[in-house]
Amino acid sequence: MDRLGGQLSRLCGVVGIDPAAPVALLSGVLGEHGSRSLSAPPAWPSGVADDHTPIEFSLAYNETEPPALRILAEVLAPAPGVAENMAATYAFLHRHADRYGLSTRRLDMVRDLFAGDRTTGDFGLWISLVFRAGRRPEFKVYFNPEVTGAERAPEIVAEALRRLGLGDAYARMLDHAVRPGELGRRDRLTFFALDLHDGPQARVKLYLSHHDAGPEDAARAAAAVDGVDPAEVAAFCVDSGRAARFDGRPLVDSYTITEGVGRPVGYSIYVPIRDYVGDDRQAHHRMLPLLDRYGFDPAFLDRAIAAVTDRPLDDGVGLLAHVSLRLGPPRPGMTVYLSSEAYQVMPPRPLSIAV
C-alpha cells in the first residue's frame, strides 16, 4: 500500500486532484493485502498487470477536457479466488454506492450471466475508477465473458446485450471484428464493461482481443462504427507497435454502445506496446509523436512517469504497458497505461525492431 499509495498521490498531483478519496479507495481495493510486504509473493496472480500487481494506472488525455487519472483494479478477497474476488468486488461496490452515487441497475440485470461458480477463467470481475478534477470518482466494471470458458462467451455476451436492449449492435460488431472462424480462437471476447452511473452517457463496452492480427484487422473492426476513420486506427497501430503482425500480446479493441442508439458509437484500440519495444525509453520515444499528432501535452506523461518511478526508462520494459486511441463519443482521446511495477521490473530485452 505504501508504494501504490505514494504513486497514486503523486499521480493525483499531476492531474490536479485531491488524493484523499483516491487513496482511501485504493486501500479498500487492496483490503487486508495492503499491508503485505512486497517481498512476499503476490497474494493472487492477478492479470491486471504483468507482475501480478492487482492495480494498473492510466493517464487519459481528452480532446475537450484536462487529462483524467484512472485505476484498473482487481479487488482481492481475504482468501483470494475467482469467485471470492467477485464477491469482494460486489461488497466493495456496495460499500461505496451511496457515497459515490453508483447505479447498479444494469449490473444487476446481467451479473448472474457472469457468475463465478464453476469458473475456469482467471478472473471474474475487475473495476476501474476514474478521477477527474472537480468531480466525483466514476466507477466501471469489467466482466470476463470467458469466466466459464471461451466456448460459452459468445452466448453470454449476446444474452447480456439482449437484456440491456442492445442486441442489435452485436452482430454488427462481430461481423467486423472477428476473422472468419476465429471467434473463441484467435479473436476473443475479453471484457464486457458497464459504467456504474445512469446518465445519458452511460456506456456498455465490449472488448475483444485479436491474436496474431495486423493493423488491417483493427481497421476492419473500426469500420463498424460510423465516423471512425479505419486508416487512422491502422496508422496508430503501426506507429505505436511498429509491427505488421502483433504476434506477442494481442491487439485489443473495444466498441462503445450507448443506450438508445443500438449500434456502436465509439471505437478504441489498445496496443500492448510493451511487447513490441526493447525498453520503456523506446516506448516513450514512440508515444511522443503520437501525443503531438493529437495535440496532447507530453509534460503530463513525463510527470506521470516520474510519479510512478525514478528508474531510468531504459532499465526495464513494461512500465508503459499499453497505449490506446479512443475515437467517437463520449470522450475521444489517447490513454497511456502505467504499471506500478510493485513486484517486479521486467528487464529490457534486445529487439531487432527499428526505433
Ligand code: TRP
Ligand atoms: N494486463 C492485461 C493485458 O495486458 C489486462 C489489461 C490491463 C489490459 N490493462 C489493459 C488490456 C489495457 C487491454 C488494455 O491484457
